[in-house]
Amino acid sequence: xxxxxxxxxxLVMGMTNKKSLKCEQHMGHRAMYWYKQKAKKPPELxxxxxxxxxxxxxxxxxxxxxxxxxxxxxxxxxxxxxxxDSALYLCASSHMTGGRGNQPQHFGDGTRxxxx
Amino acid sequence: GENVEQHxxxxxxxxxxxxxxxxxxxDSASNYFPWYKQELGKRPQLIIDIRSNVGEKKDQRIAVTxxxxxxxxxxxxxxxxxxDSAVYFCAASNPLAFQKLVFGTGTRLLVSP
Numbered sequence: 001x002x003x004x005x006x007x008x009x010x011l012v013m014g015m016t017n018k019k020s021l022k023c024e025q026h027m028g029h030r031a032m033y034w035y036k037q038k039a040k041k042p043p044e045l046x047x048x049x050x051x052x053x054x055x056x057x058x059x060x061x062x063x064x065x066x067x068x069x070x071x072x073x074x075x076x077x078x079x080x081x082x083x084x085d086s087a088l089y090l091c092a093s094s095h096m097t098g099g100r101g102n103q104p105q106h107f108g109d110g111t112r113x114x115x116x
Numbered sequence: 117g118e119n120v121e122q123h124x125x126x127x128x129x130x131x132x133x134x135x136x137x138x139x140x141x142x143d144s145a146s147n148y149f150p151w152y153k154q155e156l157g158k159r160p161q162l163i164i165d166i167r168s169n170v171g172e173k174k175d176q177r178i179a180v181t182x183x184x185x186x187x188x189x190x191x192x193x194x195x196x197x198x199x200d201s202a203v204y205f206c207a208a209s210n211p212l213a214f215q216k217l218v219f220g221t222g223t224r225l226l227v228s229p
Contacts, residue, residue: 031215042205042219043160055214090159094215101167102148102209105217107159 003027004108006091012114015081021111023074023091032074033092033105034066043090043107049074050096081115088112118143120208122220129196130228137191137223139206146208149189150217151180155202163204164191196227 004025013019023032030051035043048056049068057066063085065077074091088110095103119142129135141149147168152160166173166180166189173180179192193200206220 040222042222043217044219045216048214048216050214056216097211097215102211102215104150104162104165105215106162107152109159 004091004093004106006089006108006111008111009109010112010114012116013078013081014116015083017081018077018079020078021076021089021091021113023076023093023108024072025093025106025108026072027093027106028071028095029093029106030071030096031094031103032068033094034074034076035090035092035107037088037090037110039087047076078113081113083115086113086115118146118208118210118213118218120206120218120220122206122223124223125221126224126226128226128228131196131198133196133227135191135193135196135200135225135227137204137206137225139189139191139208139220141187141189141208141218143208143210144187145212146210148209148211148215149180149182150207150209151191152205152207152219153202154205154222160205193225196225198227198229201225201227 032049034046037043046060047066052068067075090110091108092105094105122139150165154160182189203222207217
């Protein structure tokens, strides 16, 4: 059972297209994350949202634009991507630390993105 | 920033054997260390985690040990089964970094029947 839902599962787009990736969770988590994973590599953090506010941007190019419209949803807007941006994009969510230390992050199944 | 090294990159064992994967981290302020299992084409799945106030944690056939002084932590899988075959990632997190996870490079575990 995947408690973090990502859509679409697969996306093929040209370099001039605009598309969005969506992530949804209903676990009451107030921290949400975007990771990028290339083949045979570990996930790399792109963005962190805490209480719907952007907390970390890991120097990601502006052609990736995150958005957190509410506590359950996280979007990643894509525009003018390059072939090297082809990867698996993973969304994750967790509770906030709340003084209890880091909380487990739960991942979605990801969107496999191919840029032509 | 944090840097996590993981060894070995590949590990082949026979069914029933034990498997050990080792990680080292660089940031002494990191205090949360999860392990994820990722099967081919699937999402990373949390299998066990440990905090810096604990030296060892077990969950059935899986255990994790932490040596804060040496900045080492290890995953131990006993009585391995073919379904344990996957890529395993360790990670470390500094509590002051918005729960950012820094992953190791991964270990491909192959369990042969």
